Amino acid sequence: MHSAWQKIVHTWPLNRFPVRLFSIIWVRLKGAGRDIAPILVVIAFFQLVVLRQPFPHLGEILWGILLVYLGLIFFLEGLEMGLFPIGERLATGFARKGSFTWLMVFSFALGFSTTIAEPALIAISAEAAEVATEAGFIEQGDESQSRYALGMRLTVAFSVGLAVVLGVLRILFDWPLHWLMAGGYIAVIIITFLAPPEIIGIAYDSGGVTTSTITVPMLAALGIGLASTIRHRNPLLHGFGLIAFASLLPIIFVLLYGIVLFRS
Protein backbone atom coordinates (compact mmCIF):
# COMPACT_ATOMS: atom_id res chain seq x y z
CA MET A 1 0.00 0.00 0.00
CA HIS A 2 3.04 2.26 0.11
CA SER A 3 2.71 4.82 -2.58
CA ALA A 4 5.72 6.60 -3.98
CA TRP A 5 4.67 9.72 -2.17
CA GLN A 6 4.58 7.95 1.19
CA LYS A 7 8.01 6.48 0.52
CA ILE A 8 9.43 9.91 -0.07
CA VAL A 9 7.75 11.20 3.04
CA HIS A 10 9.13 8.37 5.17
CA THR A 11 12.66 8.37 3.85
CA TRP A 12 13.07 12.08 4.04
CA PRO A 13 12.25 13.08 7.60
CA LEU A 14 12.49 16.78 6.89
CA ASN A 15 9.47 16.43 4.65
CA ARG A 16 7.33 14.82 7.30
CA PHE A 17 6.92 17.89 9.37
CA PRO A 18 5.11 20.04 6.79
CA VAL A 19 2.90 17.11 5.81
CA ARG A 20 1.94 16.52 9.42
CA LEU A 21 1.41 20.18 9.98
CA PHE A 22 -0.78 20.32 6.91
CA SER A 23 -2.87 17.34 8.05
CA ILE A 24 -3.29 18.89 11.51
CA ILE A 25 -4.39 22.18 9.99
CA TRP A 26 -6.79 20.38 7.68
CA VAL A 27 -8.42 18.43 10.53
CA ARG A 28 -8.79 21.64 12.52
CA LEU A 29 -10.18 23.59 9.58
CA LYS A 30 -12.85 20.94 9.17
CA GLY A 31 -13.59 20.69 12.90
CA ALA A 32 -13.95 24.42 13.48
CA GLY A 33 -15.82 24.79 10.20
CA ARG A 34 -18.40 22.30 11.44
CA ASP A 35 -19.12 24.62 14.36
CA ILE A 36 -19.55 27.71 12.22
CA ALA A 37 -20.90 26.43 8.88
CA PRO A 38 -24.46 25.56 10.04
CA ILE A 39 -24.86 29.04 11.53
CA LEU A 40 -23.60 30.74 8.38
CA VAL A 41 -25.93 28.65 6.19
CA VAL A 42 -28.98 29.50 8.31
CA ILE A 43 -28.13 33.20 8.43
CA ALA A 44 -27.42 33.35 4.69
CA PHE A 45 -30.76 31.66 3.99
CA PHE A 46 -32.69 34.11 6.13
CA GLN A 47 -30.85 37.10 4.68
CA LEU A 48 -31.19 36.10 1.05
CA VAL A 49 -34.64 34.48 1.04
CA VAL A 50 -36.61 35.99 3.92
CA LEU A 51 -35.24 39.42 4.72
CA ARG A 52 -33.71 40.53 1.42
CA GLN A 53 -32.22 43.56 3.12
CA PRO A 54 -28.67 44.85 2.93
CA PHE A 55 -26.63 43.42 5.78
CA PRO A 56 -25.03 46.24 7.78
CA HIS A 57 -21.26 46.26 8.43
CA LEU A 58 -20.79 43.18 6.26
CA GLY A 59 -17.04 43.62 5.86
CA GLU A 60 -16.37 43.94 9.55
CA ILE A 61 -18.57 40.95 10.34
CA LEU A 62 -16.84 38.74 7.79
CA TRP A 63 -13.49 39.75 9.30
CA GLY A 64 -14.90 38.89 12.72
CA ILE A 65 -16.07 35.48 11.52
CA LEU A 66 -12.57 34.82 10.21
CA LEU A 67 -11.18 35.72 13.65
CA VAL A 68 -13.68 33.40 15.37
CA TYR A 69 -12.71 30.62 12.96
CA LEU A 70 -8.98 31.08 13.49
CA GLY A 71 -9.52 31.44 17.22
CA LEU A 72 -11.43 28.16 17.40
CA ILE A 73 -8.72 26.39 15.43
CA PHE A 74 -5.92 27.55 17.73
CA PHE A 75 -7.94 27.11 20.89
CA LEU A 76 -9.05 23.54 20.14
CA GLU A 77 -5.60 22.56 18.88
CA GLY A 78 -4.01 24.01 22.00
CA LEU A 79 -6.45 22.17 24.27
CA GLU A 80 -5.80 18.86 22.58
CA MET A 81 -2.04 19.34 22.43
CA GLY A 82 -1.43 20.41 25.97
CA LEU A 83 -4.25 20.62 28.41
CA PHE A 84 -6.53 17.68 27.65
CA PRO A 85 -4.01 14.81 27.69
CA ILE A 86 -2.33 15.90 30.90
CA GLY A 87 -5.62 16.99 32.46
CA GLU A 88 -7.15 13.62 31.76
CA ARG A 89 -4.07 11.87 33.12
CA LEU A 90 -4.36 13.92 36.28
CA ALA A 91 -8.07 13.23 36.61
CA THR A 92 -7.61 9.49 36.30
CA GLY A 93 -4.50 9.72 38.48
CA PHE A 94 -6.48 11.30 41.29
CA ALA A 95 -9.33 8.89 40.81
CA ARG A 96 -6.83 6.07 41.43
CA LYS A 97 -4.74 7.71 44.15
CA GLY A 98 -7.27 7.06 46.86
CA SER A 99 -6.61 10.15 48.97
CA PHE A 100 -9.99 11.60 49.83
CA THR A 101 -8.77 15.10 50.79
CA TRP A 102 -6.63 15.54 47.70
CA LEU A 103 -9.43 14.27 45.50
CA MET A 104 -11.74 16.91 46.95
CA VAL A 105 -9.16 19.69 46.56
CA PHE A 106 -8.42 18.59 43.02
CA SER A 107 -12.11 18.39 42.10
CA PHE A 108 -12.76 21.91 43.30
CA ALA A 109 -9.66 23.30 41.58
CA LEU A 110 -10.55 21.53 38.33
CA GLY A 111 -14.06 22.94 38.27
CA PHE A 112 -12.87 26.41 39.19
CA SER A 113 -9.97 26.71 36.76
CA THR A 114 -11.74 25.21 33.74
CA THR A 115 -14.66 27.59 34.25
CA ILE A 116 -12.47 30.69 34.53
CA ALA A 117 -11.00 29.84 31.13
CA GLU A 118 -14.36 29.07 29.48
CA PRO A 119 -14.63 31.46 26.48
CA ALA A 120 -18.44 31.56 26.36
CA LEU A 121 -18.58 32.63 30.01
CA ILE A 122 -15.99 35.37 29.46
CA ALA A 123 -18.02 36.75 26.56
CA ILE A 124 -21.43 36.49 28.21
CA SER A 125 -20.37 38.02 31.53
CA ALA A 126 -18.86 41.01 29.68
CA GLU A 127 -22.07 41.38 27.68
CA ALA A 128 -24.18 41.11 30.84
CA ALA A 129 -22.10 43.83 32.50
CA GLU A 130 -22.60 46.09 29.50
CA VAL A 131 -26.36 45.54 29.48
CA ALA A 132 -26.53 46.13 33.23
CA THR A 133 -24.61 49.40 32.86
CA GLU A 134 -26.92 50.59 30.09
CA ALA A 135 -29.92 49.84 32.26
CA GLY A 136 -28.33 51.73 35.15
CA PHE A 137 -28.12 48.73 37.51
CA ILE A 138 -24.43 49.26 38.10
CA GLU A 139 -22.29 52.39 38.03
CA GLN A 140 -21.15 53.83 34.72
CA GLY A 141 -17.53 53.28 33.78
CA ASP A 142 -15.24 50.55 32.55
CA GLU A 143 -13.94 49.69 35.98
CA SER A 144 -17.27 48.96 37.64
CA GLN A 145 -18.31 47.09 34.50
CA SER A 146 -15.30 44.79 34.51
CA ARG A 147 -15.62 44.33 38.27
CA TYR A 148 -19.22 43.15 37.81
CA ALA A 149 -18.20 40.79 34.99
CA LEU A 150 -15.26 39.38 36.95
CA GLY A 151 -17.42 38.99 40.05
CA MET A 152 -19.89 36.99 38.04
CA ARG A 153 -17.19 34.78 36.54
CA LEU A 154 -15.63 34.12 39.94
CA THR A 155 -19.05 33.28 41.37
CA VAL A 156 -19.77 30.85 38.55
CA ALA A 157 -16.30 29.31 38.79
CA PHE A 158 -16.64 28.87 42.56
CA SER A 159 -20.02 27.21 42.13
CA VAL A 160 -18.75 24.88 39.42
CA GLY A 161 -15.91 23.93 41.76
CA LEU A 162 -18.45 23.09 44.46
CA ALA A 163 -20.58 21.25 41.89
CA VAL A 164 -17.66 19.02 40.94
CA VAL A 165 -16.97 18.29 44.62
CA LEU A 166 -20.64 17.42 45.11
CA GLY A 167 -20.65 15.29 41.95
CA VAL A 168 -17.54 13.39 43.06
CA LEU A 169 -19.07 12.80 46.51
CA ARG A 170 -22.15 11.44 44.75
CA ILE A 171 -19.99 9.00 42.79
CA LEU A 172 -18.09 7.96 45.92
CA PHE A 173 -21.11 7.43 48.15
CA ASP A 174 -23.55 6.39 45.45
CA TRP A 175 -26.10 9.09 46.23
CA PRO A 176 -29.02 9.08 43.78
CA LEU A 177 -28.61 11.90 41.28
CA HIS A 178 -32.28 12.66 40.79
CA TRP A 179 -32.93 13.43 44.45
CA LEU A 180 -30.03 15.86 44.56
CA MET A 181 -31.18 17.47 41.33
CA ALA A 182 -34.76 17.74 42.54
CA GLY A 183 -33.51 19.41 45.73
CA GLY A 184 -31.43 21.78 43.64
CA TYR A 185 -34.41 22.65 41.45
CA ILE A 186 -36.51 23.51 44.47
CA ALA A 187 -33.68 25.65 45.86
CA VAL A 188 -33.40 27.50 42.54
CA ILE A 189 -37.12 28.32 42.51
CA ILE A 190 -37.19 29.49 46.14
CA ILE A 191 -34.08 31.67 45.79
CA THR A 192 -35.48 33.19 42.58
CA PHE A 193 -38.34 34.71 44.54
CA LEU A 194 -35.84 36.35 46.90
CA ALA A 195 -33.51 37.54 44.15
CA PRO A 196 -33.67 40.97 42.49
CA PRO A 197 -35.12 40.87 38.94
CA GLU A 198 -31.91 42.33 37.48
CA ILE A 199 -29.99 39.11 38.03
CA ILE A 200 -32.56 36.37 37.30
CA GLY A 201 -32.16 36.08 33.52
CA ILE A 202 -28.38 36.00 33.49
CA ALA A 203 -28.33 33.66 36.49
CA TYR A 204 -30.47 31.08 34.68
CA ASP A 205 -28.32 31.42 31.57
CA SER A 206 -25.08 31.01 33.47
CA GLY A 207 -25.87 27.35 34.05
CA GLY A 208 -25.90 26.56 30.35
CA VAL A 209 -23.02 28.86 29.52
CA THR A 210 -20.48 27.31 31.87
CA THR A 211 -20.56 23.78 30.58
CA SER A 212 -18.77 24.17 27.31
CA THR A 213 -15.53 23.47 25.50
CA ILE A 214 -13.09 22.94 28.36
CA THR A 215 -15.33 21.95 31.25
CA VAL A 216 -17.26 19.14 29.58
CA PRO A 217 -14.34 16.93 28.45
CA MET A 218 -12.39 17.47 31.68
CA LEU A 219 -15.38 16.65 33.90
CA ALA A 220 -16.26 13.64 31.75
CA ALA A 221 -12.67 12.38 32.16
CA LEU A 222 -12.86 12.78 35.94
CA GLY A 223 -16.31 11.18 36.24
CA ILE A 224 -15.63 8.22 33.99
CA GLY A 225 -12.16 7.79 35.53
CA LEU A 226 -13.66 7.63 39.01
CA ALA A 227 -16.56 5.40 38.04
CA SER A 228 -14.30 2.88 36.35
CA THR A 229 -11.81 2.77 39.26
CA ILE A 230 -14.20 2.35 42.17
CA ARG A 231 -15.76 -1.06 42.53
CA HIS A 232 -19.49 -1.53 41.87
CA ARG A 233 -19.71 1.66 39.89
CA ASN A 234 -21.14 1.73 36.41
CA PRO A 235 -19.53 4.32 34.09
CA LEU A 236 -22.91 5.26 32.60
CA LEU A 237 -24.83 5.43 35.86
CA HIS A 238 -22.10 7.12 37.88
CA GLY A 239 -19.73 8.60 35.32
CA PHE A 240 -22.28 11.04 33.98
CA GLY A 241 -23.98 13.60 36.16
CA LEU A 242 -21.09 15.95 36.91
CA ILE A 243 -22.18 18.26 34.13
CA ALA A 244 -25.73 18.26 35.48
CA PHE A 245 -24.50 19.66 38.81
CA ALA A 246 -22.19 22.08 37.02
CA SER A 247 -25.14 23.54 35.15
CA LEU A 248 -27.40 23.72 38.22
CA LEU A 249 -25.25 25.19 41.00
CA PRO A 250 -24.18 28.31 39.05
CA ILE A 251 -27.85 29.34 38.86
CA ILE A 252 -28.15 29.26 42.64
CA PHE A 253 -24.87 31.07 43.26
CA VAL A 254 -25.35 33.80 40.66
CA LEU A 255 -28.78 34.46 42.18
CA LEU A 256 -27.09 34.77 45.58
CA TYR A 257 -24.45 37.06 44.02
CA GLY A 258 -27.29 39.25 42.78
CA ILE A 259 -28.91 39.31 46.21
CA VAL A 260 -25.64 40.39 47.81
CA LEU A 261 -24.89 42.95 45.09
CA PHE A 262 -28.27 44.59 44.56
CA ARG A 263 -30.02 44.11 47.87
CA SER A 264 -27.33 45.39 50.22
Add this chain to the structure above:
Amino acid sequence: MKSVFNELGYALLLSMRDILPILALILFFQLFVLRDKIPHKSRLAVGFIFCALGLGLFLAGLRKALFPIGEIMARQLSEPEFVAGAGGFAQEPVWWAYGWIYLFGATIGLATTIAEPALMAIGIKAEEVSKGSIRQWPLRIAVALGVAAGIILGLFRIITGAPLVYFIAIGYAVIIIQTMFAPRYIIPLAYDSGGVTTSLVTVPLIVALGLGLSQTIPGRNPALDGFGLVAFASLFPIMSVMGYIQCAHWWDQLKGRQQLKKGRS
Protein backbone atom coordinates in the same frame (compact mmCIF):
# COMPACT_ATOMS: atom_id res chain seq x y z
CA MET B 1 -2.59 49.67 12.41
CA LYS B 2 -0.64 50.16 15.61
CA SER B 3 -3.80 50.32 17.67
CA VAL B 4 -4.96 47.00 16.19
CA PHE B 5 -1.77 45.35 17.36
CA ASN B 6 -2.03 46.98 20.76
CA GLU B 7 -5.56 45.66 21.04
CA LEU B 8 -4.51 42.17 19.99
CA GLY B 9 -1.59 42.20 22.39
CA TYR B 10 -3.83 43.26 25.23
CA ALA B 11 -6.39 40.59 24.33
CA LEU B 12 -3.59 38.02 24.30
CA LEU B 13 -2.42 39.03 27.77
CA LEU B 14 -5.96 38.88 29.08
CA SER B 15 -6.52 35.41 27.67
CA MET B 16 -3.20 34.23 29.13
CA ARG B 17 -4.55 35.31 32.49
CA ASP B 18 -7.71 33.31 31.87
CA ILE B 19 -5.88 30.09 31.03
CA LEU B 20 -3.23 30.45 33.72
CA PRO B 21 -5.36 28.79 36.48
CA ILE B 22 -5.58 25.54 34.50
CA LEU B 23 -1.85 25.51 33.87
CA ALA B 24 -1.20 26.23 37.56
CA LEU B 25 -3.57 23.44 38.55
CA ILE B 26 -1.87 20.94 36.28
CA LEU B 27 1.66 21.89 37.31
CA PHE B 28 0.88 22.01 41.03
CA PHE B 29 -0.94 18.71 41.23
CA GLN B 30 1.40 16.88 38.88
CA LEU B 31 4.61 18.09 40.55
CA PHE B 32 3.69 18.40 44.22
CA VAL B 33 0.81 16.07 44.89
CA LEU B 34 1.28 13.19 42.48
CA ARG B 35 5.05 13.91 42.51
CA ASP B 36 5.35 13.00 38.89
CA LYS B 37 7.31 14.51 36.02
CA ILE B 38 5.62 16.79 33.53
CA PRO B 39 5.36 14.76 30.32
CA HIS B 40 5.87 16.46 26.93
CA LYS B 41 6.88 19.84 28.37
CA SER B 42 7.29 21.53 25.00
CA ARG B 43 3.91 20.29 23.77
CA LEU B 44 2.28 21.62 26.91
CA ALA B 45 3.95 25.01 26.44
CA VAL B 46 2.98 25.25 22.78
CA GLY B 47 -0.53 24.10 23.61
CA PHE B 48 -0.82 26.77 26.27
CA ILE B 49 0.28 29.52 23.87
CA PHE B 50 -2.10 28.19 21.19
CA CYS B 51 -4.96 28.24 23.69
CA ALA B 52 -4.26 31.81 24.74
CA LEU B 53 -3.89 32.94 21.13
CA GLY B 54 -7.06 31.12 20.07
CA LEU B 55 -9.03 32.49 23.01
CA GLY B 56 -7.89 36.06 22.23
CA LEU B 57 -8.78 35.73 18.54
CA PHE B 58 -12.09 34.05 19.32
CA LEU B 59 -13.18 36.74 21.77
CA ALA B 60 -12.13 39.52 19.40
CA GLY B 61 -14.09 37.90 16.57
CA LEU B 62 -17.04 37.32 18.86
CA ARG B 63 -17.35 41.03 19.56
CA LYS B 64 -16.93 41.88 15.89
CA ALA B 65 -19.14 39.15 14.41
CA LEU B 66 -21.22 36.80 16.54
CA PHE B 67 -22.78 39.37 18.86
CA PRO B 68 -23.57 41.83 16.04
CA ILE B 69 -24.98 39.05 13.84
CA GLY B 70 -27.35 37.90 16.57
CA GLU B 71 -28.49 41.43 17.28
CA ILE B 72 -28.87 42.40 13.61
CA MET B 73 -30.89 39.27 12.83
CA ALA B 74 -33.12 39.86 15.84
CA ARG B 75 -33.66 43.48 14.91
CA GLN B 76 -34.33 42.89 11.23
CA LEU B 77 -36.71 40.01 11.88
CA SER B 78 -38.70 41.88 14.52
CA GLU B 79 -38.80 45.37 12.99
CA PRO B 80 -42.35 46.71 12.67
CA GLU B 81 -41.90 47.27 8.91
CA PHE B 82 -40.88 43.66 8.41
CA VAL B 83 -43.41 42.08 10.74
CA ALA B 84 -46.49 44.10 9.80
CA GLY B 85 -45.66 45.54 6.34
CA ALA B 86 -44.82 49.08 5.32
CA GLY B 87 -47.19 50.86 7.67
CA GLY B 88 -45.75 49.42 10.86
CA PHE B 89 -47.98 48.33 13.70
CA ALA B 90 -51.55 49.60 13.88
CA GLN B 91 -51.77 48.45 17.46
CA GLU B 92 -49.65 46.55 19.97
CA PRO B 93 -48.45 43.40 18.13
CA VAL B 94 -49.52 39.97 19.30
CA TRP B 95 -46.95 37.30 20.04
CA TRP B 96 -47.73 35.17 16.99
CA ALA B 97 -46.96 38.04 14.65
CA TYR B 98 -43.25 37.23 15.05
CA GLY B 99 -43.29 33.94 13.13
CA TRP B 100 -40.00 34.44 11.36
CA ILE B 101 -38.00 35.02 14.49
CA TYR B 102 -39.32 31.78 16.02
CA LEU B 103 -38.38 29.98 12.84
CA PHE B 104 -34.92 31.56 12.83
CA GLY B 105 -34.25 30.66 16.45
CA ALA B 106 -35.47 27.10 16.01
CA THR B 107 -33.38 26.61 12.84
CA ILE B 108 -30.24 27.91 14.53
CA GLY B 109 -30.88 25.56 17.44
CA LEU B 110 -31.44 22.54 15.20
CA ALA B 111 -28.54 23.25 12.85
CA THR B 112 -25.95 23.79 15.55
CA THR B 113 -27.02 20.92 17.80
CA ILE B 114 -27.21 18.14 15.22
CA ALA B 115 -23.52 18.56 14.37
CA GLU B 116 -22.29 19.15 17.93
CA PRO B 117 -19.25 16.88 18.53
CA ALA B 118 -19.80 16.56 22.29
CA LEU B 119 -23.29 15.28 21.59
CA MET B 120 -21.99 12.70 19.12
CA ALA B 121 -19.65 11.36 21.81
CA ILE B 122 -22.53 11.01 24.26
CA GLY B 123 -24.71 9.39 21.61
CA ILE B 124 -22.11 6.73 20.85
CA LYS B 125 -21.68 6.03 24.57
CA ALA B 126 -25.42 5.72 25.12
CA GLU B 127 -25.85 3.34 22.19
CA GLU B 128 -23.05 1.18 23.59
CA VAL B 129 -24.36 0.93 27.10
CA SER B 130 -28.06 0.54 26.38
CA LYS B 131 -27.16 -2.39 24.08
CA GLY B 132 -28.81 -0.77 21.09
CA SER B 133 -32.19 0.15 22.53
CA ILE B 134 -31.11 3.81 22.50
CA ARG B 135 -29.83 4.68 19.07
CA GLN B 136 -27.46 7.50 18.29
CA TRP B 137 -29.36 9.34 15.58
CA PRO B 138 -32.78 9.47 17.25
CA LEU B 139 -31.06 10.62 20.44
CA ARG B 140 -29.31 13.43 18.61
CA ILE B 141 -32.55 14.41 16.88
CA ALA B 142 -34.33 14.37 20.24
CA VAL B 143 -31.72 16.72 21.72
CA ALA B 144 -31.84 19.03 18.69
CA LEU B 145 -35.65 19.18 18.78
CA GLY B 146 -35.42 19.90 22.50
CA VAL B 147 -33.06 22.81 21.86
CA ALA B 148 -35.32 24.17 19.10
CA ALA B 149 -38.43 23.90 21.27
CA GLY B 150 -36.58 25.54 24.14
CA ILE B 151 -35.49 28.48 21.99
CA ILE B 152 -39.03 28.94 20.63
CA LEU B 153 -40.50 29.05 24.12
CA GLY B 154 -37.69 31.34 25.28
CA LEU B 155 -38.38 33.76 22.42
CA PHE B 156 -42.09 33.62 23.26
CA ARG B 157 -41.23 34.59 26.82
CA ILE B 158 -39.10 37.52 25.70
CA ILE B 159 -41.84 38.75 23.36
CA THR B 160 -44.59 38.49 25.96
CA GLY B 161 -42.36 39.56 28.86
CA ALA B 162 -43.65 36.79 31.13
CA PRO B 163 -41.51 36.02 34.20
CA LEU B 164 -38.82 33.42 33.53
CA VAL B 165 -39.25 31.63 36.83
CA TYR B 166 -42.71 30.18 36.06
CA PHE B 167 -41.54 28.59 32.82
CA ILE B 168 -38.48 27.15 34.50
CA ALA B 169 -40.47 25.92 37.51
CA ILE B 170 -42.91 24.06 35.24
CA GLY B 171 -39.97 22.68 33.28
CA TYR B 172 -38.36 21.40 36.47
CA ALA B 173 -41.65 19.82 37.56
CA VAL B 174 -41.99 18.00 34.22
CA ILE B 175 -38.40 16.76 34.49
CA ILE B 176 -38.94 15.47 38.01
CA ILE B 177 -42.09 13.61 36.94
CA GLN B 178 -40.30 12.15 33.91
CA THR B 179 -37.43 11.08 36.16
CA MET B 180 -39.78 9.03 38.32
CA PHE B 181 -40.81 6.94 35.32
CA ALA B 182 -37.55 6.82 33.36
CA PRO B 183 -35.29 3.75 33.43
CA ARG B 184 -32.76 4.48 36.16
CA TYR B 185 -29.57 3.90 34.19
CA ILE B 186 -30.34 6.69 31.76
CA ILE B 187 -31.06 9.50 34.22
CA PRO B 188 -27.51 10.90 34.58
CA LEU B 189 -27.03 10.85 30.82
CA ALA B 190 -30.28 12.71 30.23
CA TYR B 191 -29.43 15.34 32.83
CA ASP B 192 -25.99 15.85 31.29
CA SER B 193 -27.35 16.22 27.78
CA GLY B 194 -28.79 19.60 28.73
CA GLY B 195 -25.43 21.06 29.58
CA VAL B 196 -23.64 19.58 26.62
CA THR B 197 -25.76 21.09 23.87
CA THR B 198 -24.89 24.71 24.35
CA SER B 199 -21.64 25.10 22.46
CA LEU B 200 -19.05 27.81 22.22
CA VAL B 201 -20.39 29.38 19.03
CA THR B 202 -24.09 28.90 19.68
CA VAL B 203 -24.25 30.47 23.13
CA PRO B 204 -23.08 34.01 22.21
CA LEU B 205 -25.30 34.00 19.13
CA ILE B 206 -28.39 32.97 21.08
CA VAL B 207 -27.67 35.47 23.85
CA ALA B 208 -27.30 38.25 21.28
CA LEU B 209 -30.54 37.14 19.63
CA GLY B 210 -32.42 37.48 22.90
CA LEU B 211 -30.84 40.82 23.76
CA GLY B 212 -31.49 42.21 20.27
CA LEU B 213 -35.09 41.03 20.32
CA SER B 214 -35.76 42.61 23.70
CA GLN B 215 -34.41 45.90 22.32
CA THR B 216 -36.83 46.05 19.38
CA ILE B 217 -40.00 44.70 21.01
CA PRO B 218 -41.84 47.68 22.51
CA GLY B 219 -41.98 47.64 26.29
CA ARG B 220 -39.11 45.18 26.82
CA ASN B 221 -35.95 45.91 28.72
CA PRO B 222 -32.84 43.97 27.60
CA ALA B 223 -31.45 43.85 31.13
CA LEU B 224 -34.65 42.32 32.54
CA ASP B 225 -36.06 40.31 29.63
CA GLY B 226 -33.15 39.75 27.27
CA PHE B 227 -31.54 36.75 28.96
CA GLY B 228 -32.98 33.31 29.49
CA LEU B 229 -32.72 31.72 26.04
CA VAL B 230 -29.68 29.64 27.00
CA ALA B 231 -31.51 28.44 30.10
CA PHE B 232 -34.38 27.17 27.94
CA ALA B 233 -32.00 25.66 25.42
CA SER B 234 -30.30 23.65 28.14
CA LEU B 235 -33.47 22.67 30.03
CA PHE B 236 -35.58 21.31 27.19
CA PRO B 237 -33.12 18.70 25.89
CA ILE B 238 -33.34 17.00 29.30
CA MET B 239 -37.09 16.60 28.73
CA SER B 240 -36.85 15.52 25.11
CA VAL B 241 -34.07 13.02 25.82
CA MET B 242 -36.04 11.42 28.66
CA GLY B 243 -39.12 11.45 26.44
CA TYR B 244 -37.27 9.67 23.66
CA ILE B 245 -35.76 7.13 26.03
CA GLN B 246 -39.15 6.46 27.57
CA CYS B 247 -40.59 5.83 24.11
CA ALA B 248 -37.67 3.58 23.16
CA HIS B 249 -38.17 1.66 26.40
CA TRP B 250 -41.91 1.17 25.73
CA TRP B 251 -41.18 0.22 22.15
CA ASP B 252 -38.75 -2.46 23.34
CA GLN B 253 -41.30 -3.82 25.80
CA LEU B 254 -43.96 -3.87 23.08
CA LYS B 255 -41.67 -5.72 20.69
CA GLY B 256 -40.67 -8.10 23.46
CA ARG B 257 -44.32 -8.94 24.12
CA GLN B 258 -45.05 -9.47 20.45
CA GLN B 259 -42.09 -11.80 20.12
CA LEU B 260 -43.30 -13.67 23.18
CA LYS B 261 -46.71 -14.10 21.56
CA LYS B 262 -45.14 -15.28 18.30
CA GLY B 263 -43.06 -17.75 20.25
CA ARG B 264 -46.15 -19.21 21.93
CA SER B 265 -48.29 -19.62 18.84
